[in-house]
Amino acid sequence: MPIYEYHCGGCGRxxxxxxxxxxxxxxxxxxxxxxxxxxxxxxGVKTAASPMSAGSSMGGGGCCGCR
Ligand SMILES: [Zn+2]
Structure with a gap:
C-alpha cells in the first residue's frame, strides 16, 4: 500500500x-x-536511478582505473 505525502491547504502542514x-x-x-x-x-518504492555503472565502462582506454 503506497504512502503519499500531502500538503494541507488549511493549516499548511x-x-x-x-x-x-x-x-x-x-x-x-x-x-x-x-x-x-x-x-x-x-x-515506499525506492528505485535506484541507474548509477551510470561505476564510471569506467566506456572504451577501456586505461587512464587510471586498472593498474
Ligand atoms: Zn491541516
Missing part, C-alpha cells in the same frame, strides 16, 4: 498517509481540512 488508491479522499489529520494536495513523491 505536511503529512503522510496510507491510501489504497490515489482517488481516496484525504483530510488533514491536524485540522481535518479536506483541502489537501497530494505531493508527487511517493515514499
Amino acid at each position: 505536511e503529512f503522510e498517509k496510507y491510501v489504497p488508491t490515489a482517488a481516496t479522499a484525504v483530510a488533514c489529520p491536524h485540522c481535518e481540512s479536506p483541502r489537501v494536495k497530494r505531493r508527487l513523491s511517493v515514499v
